[in-house]
Amino acid sequence: MELSGRSILLTGASGGIGRATAELLAREGARLTLFARRSGPLETLRSSIQSSGGTAIAVAGDVRSVPDAERAVALAVQSFGGLDAVVNNAGIGMLASLAEAADESVAELLDVNLLGTFRVTRAAYRALSERARSGARSVIVNVASFAGRVGVPYYSFYNASKFGLVGMTEAWRRELRPSGIDVVLLIPAAVETEFLARLDRGRALGLGPAGTVLTPERVAREIVGALRRPRPEVYIPRRNRWIGLLNVLSPRLADRIVNRLFRYPGRRT
Ligand SMILES: NC(=O)c1ccc[n+]([C@@H]2O[C@H](COP(=O)([O-])OP(=O)(O)OC[C@H]3O[C@@H](n4cnc5c(N)ncnc54)[C@H](OP(=O)(O)O)[C@@H]3O)[C@@H](O)[C@H]2O)c1
Numbered sequence: 001m002e003l004s005g006r007s008i009l010l011t012g013a014s015g016g017i018g019r020a021t022a023e024l025l026a027r028e029g030a031r032l033t034l035f036a037r038r039s040g041p042l043e044t045l046r047s048s049i050q051s052s053g054g055t056a057i058a059v060a061g062d063v064r065s066v067p068d069a070e071r072a073v074a075l076a077v078q079s080f081g082g083l084d085a086v087v088n089n090a091g092i093g094m095l096a097s098l099a100e101a102a103d104e105s106v107a108e109l110l111d112v113n114l115l116g117t118f119r120v121t122r123a124a125y126r127a128l129s130e131r132a133r134s135g136a137r138s139v140i141v142n143v144a145s146f147a148g149r150v151g152v153p154y155y156s157f158y159n160a161s162k163f164g165l166v167g168m169t170e171a172w173r174r175e176l177r178p179s180g181i182d183v184v185l186l187i188p189a190a191v192e193t194e195f196l197a198r199l200d201r202g203r204a205l206g207l208g209p210a211g212t213v214l215t216p217e218r219v220a221r222e223i224v225g226a227l228r229r230p231r232p233e234v235y236i237p238r239r240n241r242w243i244g245l246l247n248v249l250s251p252r253l254a255d256r257i258v259n260r261l262f263r264y265p266g267r268r269t
Contacts, residue, residue: 001139001227004029007080008227009072011063011120012090014041016193017143020220021087026054028224033076034058035120036090055080063090063116069123076127083127085139085227088117091161093195095154095203106157113161117142118168132180139230140176141184141223142169146235149187149244150254152262154203173232182230188219189240205262212237 012018014036026049034042039060046058057079061068076083091113094105128138147155148162173183189212222236235241247254
């Protein structure tokens with residue numbers, strides 16, 4: 001998809017991967033609807049895009065709210081005459097052992113990471129398929145995680161949200177392709193953003209050599225590439241696909257590798 005002039009809705013645009021993606025897409029000439037809860041950072045981003053010659057509107061809202069998701073889509077269509085793509089990037093993290101987990105935190109995680117993507121995509125579906133009917137294919141990019149393919153100690157609830165997202169994305173890819181909508185699954189390793197800063201880093205990365213830590217700009221470049229040339233799955237870095245594959249083919253061997261990659265103080269492997 002040629003990005004110049006295209007109308008793209010980006011969730012989680014107020015920070016991290018979302019902000020880096022918005023900056024890159026604006027330079028490509030896309031017309032952006034920036035969606036997240038915090039209006040301050042969204043507005044700052046919108047005005048910096050505008051003052052560099054780009055086009056963006058900011059919509060403050062929560063992916064846990066159906067009316068907010070519908071309002072974001074309606075404003076994108078009204079402002080830019082339609083919708084060509086959605087990047088479902090909004091997400092939160094949580095690390096907790098089974099014994100520590102609180103019901104509310106687990107419910108919130110699933111509500112944002114899994115159901116939030118569903119709400120925004122359902123709200124966007126009609127506009128995306130109208131665009132596709134006019135002859136131009138439209139695109140959905142879902143930002144999952146390597147944690148959507150491989151379970152790791154303390155990530156179980158985050159794993160559940162992202163494994164769910166991976167399954168939903170795979171089914172949509174097959175369901176929506178005939179309607180002219182390409183669906184891309186993005187599978188990044190850890191990324192240096194506020195998301196990671198908010199987690200206990202010792203638990204997030206372990207003490208082992210798990211630490212491929214990507215920059216948000218690297219992930220943003222992959223999102224832009226996926227919008228241009230949609231592919232079913234994008235692992236970042238690419239080599240992680242082999243661990244993903246091994247995890248399915250030989251869980252026992254994958255246990256050994258994951259336990260070597262992630263080591264925690266005081267925990268026997
Ligand atoms: N960082 C990593 O290590 C990593 C690795 C793999 C995948 N990911 C995934 O990448 C995506 C982006 O993460 P990031 O690292 O860029 O994190 P981040 O810097 O914390 O940004 C998360 C974004 O999501 C938005 N958001 C959170 N809850 C929301 C809600 N209820 N409604 C609307 N927007 C919401 C936040 O904005 P507001 O707070 O303003 O709402 C923010 O813009 C997430 O889906 C995450 O799971 C991250």
